[in-house]
Amino acid sequence: MVNIVMLYRVATRLVRVNILVTIVYRAQLFVWLISGAAPLFMMMIWRELAQDNVISGYGASDFVGYFLGVYLVRQLSVVWVIYVLNAEIRQGILSNRLLRPVTPFWFHAAEHLGQMVIRAPIVTAVFCIGVYFFAIDLTSIARQLPFFFVALILAWIIIFHIHYSVGLLAFWMANSMAMDVLVWSMYTVLGGMLIPVDLFPEATRPIVAMLPFSAALDFPVKVLIGKVSGFAMLEGFALQIFWVLALILLRRVLWHKGLKRFSGAGI
């Protein structure tokens, strides 16, 4: 019981510190918001294409909803932990973290959550302006919100763990940063940032839909705009939970194996 209370206090403190850090570097935040605008450009392209015909079940307003959703989910699950881990492992800063009574993982998670608290209202505002501007049905979106929140949290855990596992490769590789590009290109194409996963060719679509990238982006977006329901939604949640468990396991294995190799250079 004491443990849980302490954990809660540590967690809120960590998140609060990181909120303050974000406020100090607010120019950075503005730049981040601009850089996430790619889905909005894709939205305009697809909307033009679907102006007078429905493409594989997606009409113009579906595309608008989809890519606004992609913008929202992506901006709420921005992860830069590869940079952090790479720097900390290679420069030996990780030693400081290891001395503290909380596992470094929670520091990194709190850093991201703290930024998200600041970012969420701005991103949500952009989303709502988009929804209003393109006259998307808000009531149907509101009905999906409870499911969406669950899907979003699971999506965040998935994408954070993918990045965290790749970041931990710095224990073994000198240039784990290069992997960041790889993860990013898979996430953008296979996650649905350029094209909804539903529009991929029949033959390969099931494979793409099984990957963690679509579970981390395409699925929560489809939940939000009501493109998935009933049994398919249950299936999607099951897949998300599968990836959450698999990736947590992977992260823990990599962490324990890697830590044995770590010699805290530079301290």
Added chain:
Amino acid sequence: MRIKTLTVLLALIKHSMLAELEFRINAVTNAFNTIIGLLLALYFLDAMFAEIGSLGGWNFYKVLALFGVAMVLEGLLEAWLFPCLHALSEQVRTGDLDYLLVRPIDSQFLVSCSKISLWELPRVIIGLIMVVISMYNEGALNPQNLVAFVGLMTTGIAIFYSIFLITCTLSIWFVKIGDIWIFSYALMEISRFPVVAFPLPLRPFLTYLLPVYFVSNVPVSAAMGLIQWQEIITSIFFAVIFLCISRAFWLFALRSYSSASS
């Protein structure tokens, strides 16, 4: 004066190469990343063009050529612009820019060419191969089109360079702005698509203000042999204007530079 600049450039490239040779494995990872990126791009384009006939009149191979051009830009960004000009904000913060300014050679040149990481160049080569393959498939592969493509690609790169220099120069005033170069990445992402694919109200903006049109669309039109004289002239005009603006902006920024060192 010119010859001296050239000698310095060669020396800078040589030194960058020596430093890079220490990290040979990077060449392999970069090539690998590029190929995976290329396969993903092909998969995306294949899926997209299976659903639609054309993208504002641009067919599969023309858009593939655009992706190739964007890849060339990305390669140049990673190999040349980013290492140099990103270092600029750090030099401003620490005051190391002083040492660059006192040297008897043009400061903009020195800042723009101080570091070149050759291992990013596979991306440029693969991008160019994509353009050539697209030209072949469109039946437009002839010397005349190749010359036009190379010429207009150069003007496109000049515009891209100018925009990048302007955004990075901002760091002289706003040290903390750090990541402002992300704008150039956004520009590169948009340059993968023809401007005509965007809604009508946005097109003038993408043509004149954020000249994606001249950076990627015009070179590809030239490669396909679909270019008019007016577009060539406008393109050169734009490149000159942008180079002049970025030059003037750099000199103007230097006047407000107050060294951070003692």
